[in-house]
Amino acid sequence: MPSGILIVTETLEGALRPASLELVTAAVGLAQPVTALVPGAGVASAAQDVATAGVARVLVADADRLNSFTTDAFATAVEAAIKAADPAVVLFAGTTSGRDLAPRIAARFNAPLAANAVGLRLDGAALIATRPVLGGRVQTDVRLEGQLVMASIGPGAFERASVGGAPATIEALDVDFSSIPERVRVTGVATVDAGGGATLANAEVIVAGGRGLKEPGNFALVEALASQLGGAVAASRAVVDAGWRPHQEQIGQTGKTVAPKLYIAIGISGAVQHNVGMQGSDHIVAINRDPDAPIFKLASFGIVGDLFEVVPELTKQLGG
Amino acid sequence: MAFSIVVLVKQTPDLNAIRVDKSTGKALLGDQLVMSSADAIAVEAALQLKEAHGGEVTVVTAGPASARDVVQRSLAMGADRGIHVQCDSIGELDTLAAARLLSDAVRGFSFDLLFAGQNSDDYESGQVGAQVAELLGLPQVSWVTGIEVAGDELRFERDTEDGKQGVVASTPLVVLTADGLNEPRYPSLKGIMAAKKKPIDAVVPINVPAAAGISWSEPLAPSKTSSGVIIQDKPAAEAVAELVDWLKTNKLV
Numbered sequence: 090m091p092s093g094i095l096i097v098t099e100t101l102e103g104a105l106r107p108a109s110l111e112l113v114t115a116a117v118g119l120a121q122p123v124t125a126l127v128p129g130a131g132v133a134s135a136a137q138d139v140a141t142a143g144v145a146r147v148l149v150a151d152a153d154r155l156n157s158f159t160t161d162a163f164a165t166a167v168e169a170a171i172k173a174a175d176p177a178v179v180l181f182a183g184t185t186s187g188r189d190l191a192p193r194i195a196a197r198f199n200a201p202l203a204a205n206a207v208g209l210r211l212d213g214a215a216l217i218a219t220r221p222v223l224g225g226r227v228q229t230d231v232r233l234e235g236q237l238v239m240a241s242i243g244p245g246a247f248e249r250a251s252v253g254g255a256p257a258t259i260e261a262l263d264v265d266f267s268s269i270p271e272r273v274r275v276t277g278v279a280t281v282d283a284g285g286g287a288t289l290a291n292a293e294v295i296v297a298g299g300r301g302l303k304e305p306g307n308f309a310l311v312e313a314l315a316s317q318l319g320g321a322v323a324a325s326r327a328v329v330d331a332g333w334r335p336h337q338e339q340i341g342q343t344g345k346t347v348a349p350k351l352y353i354a355i356g357i358s359g360a361v362q363h364n365v366g367m368q369g370s371d372h373i374v375a376i377n378r379d380p381d382a383p384i385f386k387l388a389s390f391g392i393v394g395d396l397f398e399v400v401p402e403l404t405k406q407l408g409g
Numbered sequence: 410m411a412f413s414i415v416v417l418v419k420q421t422p423d424l425n426a427i428r429v430d431k432s433t434g435k436a437l438l439g440d441q442l443v444m445s446s447a448d449a450i451a452v453e454a455a456l457q458l459k460e461a462h463g464g465e466v467t468v469v470t471a472g473p474a475s476a477r478d479v480v481q482r483s484l485a486m487g488a489d490r491g492i493h494v495q496c497d498s499i500g501e502l503d504t505l506a507a508a509r510l511l512s513d514a515v516r517g518f519s520f521d522l523l524f525a526g527q528n529s530d531d532y533e534s535g536q537v538g539a540q541v542a543e544l545l546g547l548p549q550v551s552w553v554t555g556i557e558v559a560g561d562e563l564r565f566e567r568d569t570e571d572g573k574q575g576v577v578a579s580t581p582l583v584v585l586t587a588d589g590l591n592e593p594r595y596p597s598l599k600g601i602m603a604a605k606k607k608p609i610d611a612v613v614p615i616n617v618p619a620a621a622g623i624s625w626s627e628p629l630a631p632s633k634t635s636s637g638v639i640i641q642d643k644p645a646a647e648a649v650a651e652l653v654d655w656l657k658t659n660k661l662v
Contacts, residue, residue: 101571158574160539160549185569189551192536196505196543201623204534222532224424227436227628235622272548272582276564276575290570294661318662336554336589337568342533343446343588351661362424372659373637374652380641390655391639398645406646406653407662 091236093122095176096144097167099186100127100135107291108182109135113142113250115242116180119209119216124148126170126262128163130156140257142250148173148262157275158186162266164193169264171198171237178216180209181241183346184290191241202239203231207246207369216240224342225365244290245348245369289338294320294351297340297367298328301356301377301396305333310400311355317404323347325357341366356396359384376400410558411463412580414455415515417525417538418448418468418483420476424530434630444479447526449593451586454556455524456487456594462558465489467518471510472499477609484604485596491609496617503620508540510618516545521580522563527552527587535585542583550578551585 094116098109109125116123122145127136129151136149150166167190171179179194181187183205195202207228208219216233218240233240289295296318298311308322315322324334326341340347342362348369355376357363360383367373368387375388376396385391392399426439444452455466468483470476471494480491494514499507515523523542528535535551542549554573555566567574568587596604638655640648656662 106570158569159576160551185552185567188535189539189549192504192534192539193543193549195536196508196540199505199621201503201505201621202534202536203623204536222628223422223427223436223438224530226427226429227434227630229628230626232624232626233622238622273550273576273578276577278569278571279573279575288571337573342530351656372661374656380639385637385639388637388639390652391637392648392652393639393641394643394645394648399649402645402649403652406649407656 091175091177093124093174093176094120094178094180095124095126095170095174096180097126097128097170097182097187097190098135098139099182099184100129100132103129103131103135105135105138106182106184107249108184108187108244109139110142110249110252111245111247112180112182112242113139113144114247115209117143117250119211120178122146124170124174124176126150126167128155128166136259137256138252140259141252141254143254144257146174146257147259149259150262150264152264152266154266157278159271159273159275160189160193161269161272163190164197165266165269166262166264167194168197170262173262177237179237179239181239183241183243187241191239195239198237200237200239201233201235203233204241205243206240207243209240209242221365224361225368226361243369244346289321289323289345289347292321292347292349294318295323295347295349296320296353296355297323297325297357298355299325299357300327301358302328307397308333310396314353314400314404317407318351320349320351325363354384355400357384358382359387410561412458412522413464413520414458414466415518415520415523416448416451416455416466416468416483416488417511417523417541418452418470418479419445419526419529420470420472420479421445421529421531429630436628442475442478444482445526445529445531447528447586447588448479450588450590451524451526452483452486452488453591453593454584454586455522457591458522458556458558467492467520469494469511469514471496471507471514473497480609481604482596484607484609485600486594487600490607492612493609494612494614496614498617501620502618503623504534504536505540506618506620508537508544510614511537512541512544513614514612521582523547523581523583525583525585527585538583538585545583547581547583548578549583549585550576552587553584554587554589556584556590
């Protein structure tokens with residue numbers, strides 16, 4: 090009889106991704122026992138970290154084929170882990186890799202799947218996954234039932250579990266890749282310098298600018314504040330479409346979804362398609378001239394005022 | 410190297426026209442139906458490959474009678490032929506059932522590339538394309554923001570949290586297109602006229618797969634929990650001083 094939860098964690102350069110600790114929280118709050126799969130190459134220390142985060146068991150699939158993400162190799166590892174752990178629920182991170190793998194695995198196991206859950210609960214034998222749809226203004230409860238059900242969790246929807254607790258058992262998971270041809274080969278990753286050196290996905294502080302900045306040169310105000318806070322620079326769709334900023338800085342439905350500790354929206358009105366990409370942030374600060382701007386509904390702290398006065402003043406006061 | 414390309418497209422409500430009823434919290438969809446934006450990017454990518462290297466582009470959709478419009482639009486953009494898998498109950502299928510329906514529809518074709526949008530504008534699951542790939546036993550490349558033909562292989566740029574991942578793959582292959590790959594063209598008048606003469610095969614599926622083990626509630630607006638501090642009508646220096654205090658209290662600086 091399948092029981093418990095398998096979480097598919099992710100690493101970056103041998104360290105656990107923050108999204109993996111969010112997965113631990115989502116799983117531990119739902120049912121026990123929780124088994125964590127750690128797939129990758131050279132991931133022993135990531136395995137040790139997740140072992141102390143509250144899970145009951147860690148399966149480490151450490152193999153050269155898992156050195157960088159490819160669907161086929163990682164799906165093979167997840168398949169092996171499901172066979173080893175026989176879980177009732179498999180949870181994936183809502184990262185690009187997690188969202189790539191989850192549907193493939195769900196089809197392989199003929200399991201129902203909900204993407205990007207911001208809430209999870211049990212209702213009898215069913216798993217209810219709450220997820221935003223239709224641009225994020227509304228949510229639906231997806232009811233998943235059966236021997237094996239699956240979900241991916243939304244970035245930032247769950248707190249990160251802390252490491253340093255009593256360690257769980259760590260076991261090596263043997264994965265046979267011999268019959269898995271390398272149909273897609275990775276040639277490299279060009280890291281994106283998103284200002285201050287921090288990439289948006291991992292940044293604890295993000296300073297985002299919108300059309301209220303009036304012209305591309307005024308993004309210097311955003312960059313100065315981001316640099317003062319050691320954060321990354323982001324942009325709304327309007328300014329990316331206008332060619333002021335590169336697409337990789339875009340937040341929202343057609344851009345990145347982020348959930349930093351602090352998100353500062355400058356001159357961004359807060360259109361739905363922007364807000365779905367950042368509403369999971371822990372603290373949201375909005376600076377905008379228009380008191381009716383929708384961004385103020387999300388803001389934990391808002392200043393209605395002229396950003397050309399407020400932002401330089403903020404950078405100055407933080408520097409002093 | 411000419412490419413035989415299949416593109417999966419979906420008709421969705423126009424997201425710009427969606428309103429939320431304040432008293433009931435329900436989403437009010439407008440009457441306007443459009444091609445999901447990532448699927449339009451997929452059609453554009455297929456057309457660009459065809460224009461540069463030769464080949465044929467077949468567009469496939471599954472849905473009710475209205476869904477024919479997105480096939481027609483793809484043909485007007487430049488696709489060669491269309492297939493409309495008729496399915497009035499498409500809204501009741503989960504992604505796996507929809508993927509079964511679509512993979513059954515294309516299984517008999519010999520194609521080099523199958524394109525689909527990374528996710529749809531309405532339900533944003535991002536699952537159908539990868540599930541079609543699994544059901545057809547094909548490799549997939551997701552979150553694609555760049556495509557280049559390199560000899561017998563294709564080079565892709567993928568958008569990931571860590572930056573742009575470069576991958577190389579051979580056909581046959583499923584490619585899931587993301588925002589930033591291209592700017593889909595608008596159909597020209599000439600294209601619209603030409604599309605009227607292009608074939609659209611109506612396919613009535615023998616079996617419509619049903620959603621198994623999954624159901625969902627009517628979407629509702631979540632209750633608002635915001636209780637933020639809003640500073641108004643204060644000089645910048647004063648408002649900022651309060652913000653800096655708040656940042657310090659919350660240990661954010």
